Amino acid sequence: MAKIQMTTPLVEMDGDEMTRILWKMIKDELILPYVDLKTEYYDLGLEYRNETNDQVTIDSAEATKKYGVAVKCATITPNAARMTEYHLKEMWKSPNGTIRAILDGTVFRAPILIKGIVPYVKNWTKPITIARHAYGDVYKNTEIKVPGKGKAELVFTAEDGTETRELIHNFEGAGIIQGIHNTKESISSFARACFGYAIDTKQDLWFATKDTISKKYDHTFKDIFQEIYDAEYKEQFEKLGIEYFYTLIDDAVARVIRSEGGFIWACKNYDGDVMSDMVATAYGDLSMMTSVLVSPSGVYEYEAAHGTVQRHYYKHLKGEETSTNSIATIFAWTGALRKRGELDGIKELQEFADRLEKACIKTVEDGKMTKSLSLISTCEQPVILNSLDFIKAIRATFESLQG
Ligand code: NAP
Numbered sequence: 524m525a526k527i528q529m530t531t532p533l534v535e536m537d538g539d540e541m542t543r544i545l546w547k548m549i550k551d552e553l554i555l556p557y558v559d560l561k562t563e564y565y566d567l568g569l570e571y572r573n574e575t576n577d578q579v580t581i582d583s584a585e586a587t588k589k590y591g592v593a594v595k596c597a598t599i600t601p602n603a604a605r606m607t608e609y610h611l612k613e614m615w616k617s618p619n620g621t622i623r624a625i626l627d628g629t630v631f632r633a634p635i636l637i638k639g640i641v642p643y644v645k646n647w648t649k650p651i652t653i654a655r656h657a658y659g660d661v662y663k664n665t666e667i668k669v670p671g672k673g674k675a676e677l678v679f680t681a682e683d684g685t686e687t688r689e690l691i692h693n694f695e696g697a698g699i700i701q702g703i704h705n706t707k708e709s710i711s712s713f714a715r716a717c718f719g720y721a722i723d724t725k726q727d728l729w730f731a732t733k734d735t736i737s738k739k740y741d742h743t744f745k746d747i748f749q750e751i752y753d754a755e756y757k758e759q760f761e762k763l764g765i766e767y768f769y770t771l772i773d774d775a776v777a778r779v780i781r782s783e784g785g786f787i788w789a790c791k792n793y794d795g796d797v798m799s800d801m802v803a804t805a806y807g808d809l810s811m812m813t814s815v816l817v818s819p820s821g822v823y824e825y826e827a828a829h830g831t832v833q834r835h836y837y838k839h840l841k842g843e844e845t846s847t848n849s850i851a852t853i854f855a856w857t858g859a860l861r862k863r864g865e866l867d868g869i870k871e872l873q874e875f876a877d878r879l880e881k882a883c884i885k886t887v888e889d890g891k892m893t894k895s896l897s898l899i900s901t902c903e904q905p906v907i908l909n910s911l912d913f914i915k916a917i918r919a920t921f922e923s924l925q926g
Pocket residue numbers: 596597598599600601619809810826827828829830831832833834835846847848849895
């Protein structure tokens with residue numbers, strides 16, 4: 524079979540530890556034999572980030588803006604232990620944070636459903652995609668521990684010096700206060716990313732906040748979403764037969780639990796943090812989860828939702844066998860290749876991505892899986908494979924699916 528040709532390169536962001544090992548296996552076994560792969564390669568492994576003073580991360584994000592589609596391997600976010608382990612010049616920032624700041628995106632996470640891995644919520648037969656706003660609120664807060672009696676006020680000083688004041692509380696004794704904010708710009712780009720992604724994936728979009736209690740803060744989120752929907756997206760939604768609806772967060776959680784899935788749930792920053800962990804756990808775990816960063820300008824960065832699987836990597840370094848699940852990383856590649864195929868009108872590339880995803884799912888459904896999957900699968904006698912053999916098993920399934 525002739526290899527599938529590409530016209531525009533993917534931005535390839537290599538990473539760290541066990542996922543870096545999987546990255547090469549996936550390319551060698553599942554992609555390079557079938558696709559005449561064109562990538563612009565950026566090594567986001569911690570050593571090279573350190574060598575380039577993290578410039579490589581910035582360059583990779585700029586390249587993503589230029590080409591439109593990137594695929595990213597999991598990377599280490601350095602902490603004190605990593606400083607000594609990698610002899611770092613500085614405690615470099617989280618690459619995901621840096622990339623997100625440059626692309627200004629929203630992260631969409633959806634579970635990969637497989638027969639034999641039964642969600643804890645039985646009626647969730649379709650994936651629920653969580654779209655989490657990634658700026659502001661409690662994540663950029665200012666807090667004060669109030670020591671005793673006194674008055675707390677919220678003060679906004681305009682550029683011309685005029686002040687707007689609101690009493691927060693007259694404290695009779697000790698307490699706490701917190702100031703949070705968001706911006707119209709950030710909320711608007713969050714809204715556009717959600718509407719765009721709903722259209723892209725032809726799914727309904729749900730959004731919920733606590734606007735009955737928070738009549739200015741949360742209500743502004745609701746209003747911005749509605750204004751942008753009416754002005755820019757309503758027509759396209761109606762044409763596609765998909766729906767946008769807003770409801771109170773209390774109502775949303777009740778409806779989500781009773782639903783069959785198959786929609787996007789847009790969440791404010793904190794709600795998204797908590798709800799994505801809940802949804803991921805209910806469907807299985809993070810290694811069966813896709814993750815894509817979508818910018819309001821229509822730039823896509825695909826990655827796995829899990830980290831670099833450090834413990835497995837140390838075993839690997841000692842020459843011991845590992846059984847690490849590569850499915851989330853494979854789906855990062857298929858997501859990126861499919862999107863490239865869509866943008867460049869290469870049908871073969873889209874079909875390749877579909878078939879490779881099918882092969883991953885069928886391999887596990889046929890009982891061949893990694894140790895981590897066997898722990899959550901209802902399959903009675905799973906064949907537990909090591910990291911490479913699992914990828915090879917997926918390749919064999921892929922070959923068997925060829926027309
Ligand atoms: P992790 O890499 O997600 O791994 C946590 C544990 O989850 C693993 O030790 C493993 O459990 C299990 N696990 C995760 N992915 C798995 C897979 N594909 N197959 C099988 N088991 C899997 O998180 P972490 O250990 O907290 O973080 C390690 C490094 O990753 C850190 O340096 C962190 O900064 C980085 N990180 C990067 C990203 C990213 O780039 N997007 C996200 C999160 C964390 P067992 O060991 O029990 O088998």
